[in-house]
Amino acid sequence: MDVDGRYELVVFDMDGVLLDVRSSWVLVHDHFGVNNDVSLQAYLSGDIDDEEFMRRDIALWKERQPSISKRHIREIVKDAPMMKGCKESLRTLKKNGYKTAVVSGGLKPLVEQIGMGYFDVIMVNDLEDDGELTGEGILNVPLNDKGTAFHKVLEMLDIPPESTVAVGNSFIDVPMLKKASLGIAFNPEDQEVCDSADVVIREKDLCRILEYL
Numbered sequence: 497m498d499v500d501g502r503y504e505l506v507v508f509d510m511d512g513v514l515l516d517v518r519s520s521w522v523l524v525h526d527h528f529g530v531n532n533d534v535s536l537q538a539y540l541s542g543d544i545d546d547e548e549f550m551r552r553d554i555a556l557w558k559e560r561q562p563s564i565s566k567r568h569i570r571e572i573v574k575d576a577p578m579m580k581g582c583k584e585s586l587r588t589l590k591k592n593g594y595k596t597a598v599v600s601g602g603l604k605p606l607v608e609q610i611g612m613g614y615f616d617v618i619m620v621n622d623l624e625d626d627g628e629l630t631g632e633g634i635l636n637v638p639l640n641d642k643g644t645a646f647h648k649v650l651e652m653l654d655i656p657p658e659s660t661v662a663v664g665n666s667f668i669d670v671p672m673l674k675k676a677s678l679g680i681a682f683n684p685e686d687q688e689v690c691d692s693a694d695v696v697i698r699e700k701d702l703c704r705i706l707e708y709l
């Protein structure tokens with residue numbers, strides 16, 4: 497419990513919040529010189545689901561490198577830039593007794609890059625690997641339904657929404673920001689996330705969130 501007892505948990509989006517990257521999937525696409533514009537459009541228009549979206553993304557990589565493992569993916573993302581203040585703010589939250597979680601449609605190797613030990617709950621998507629990538633994703637966070645993943649995290653920690661802060665940077669995070677007692681739009685990339693937030697922080701320094709807790 498923090499000093500004034502208002503909040504117990506901070507739930508973070510990853511891409512664009514903990515990491516100074518647009519998308520962890522796009523980091524890998526860029527490495528292979530591919531893009532997923534076609535399947536992104538198909539997903540956004542509802543023609544394919546999250547599993548098929550991940551399958552098509554992974555297929556793009558395997559076209560370039562048929563035998564690819566999660567170890568390769570870790571190597572590709574190992575220099576992904578942290579957001580300024582990322583580790584400092586996570587350490588401060590821990591020191592002050594907060595629980596922390598990450599809820600992201602991004603890739604688990606990126607959480608490993610930040611440090612799994614910073615989080616009480618990690619709910620992100622992953623890649624199935626049996627020695628090499630099978631071509632299937634592991635879906636924990638549907639992009640169009642972050643609210644359900646957010647609720648699962650609260651249930652796991654037995655913490656109510658009134659004691660929770662959510663931090664996100666895009667329209668995908670709106671369900672989390674609306675459900676949390678304090679919604680913070682950080683480094684926002686669209687108007688929707690700003691409209692649903694209690695606080696908007698446009699400076700790329702994650703320590704700025706500490707002022708509002």
Ligand SMILES: [Mg+2]
Binds near residue numbers: 510511512513664665
């Ligand atoms: Mg994001």
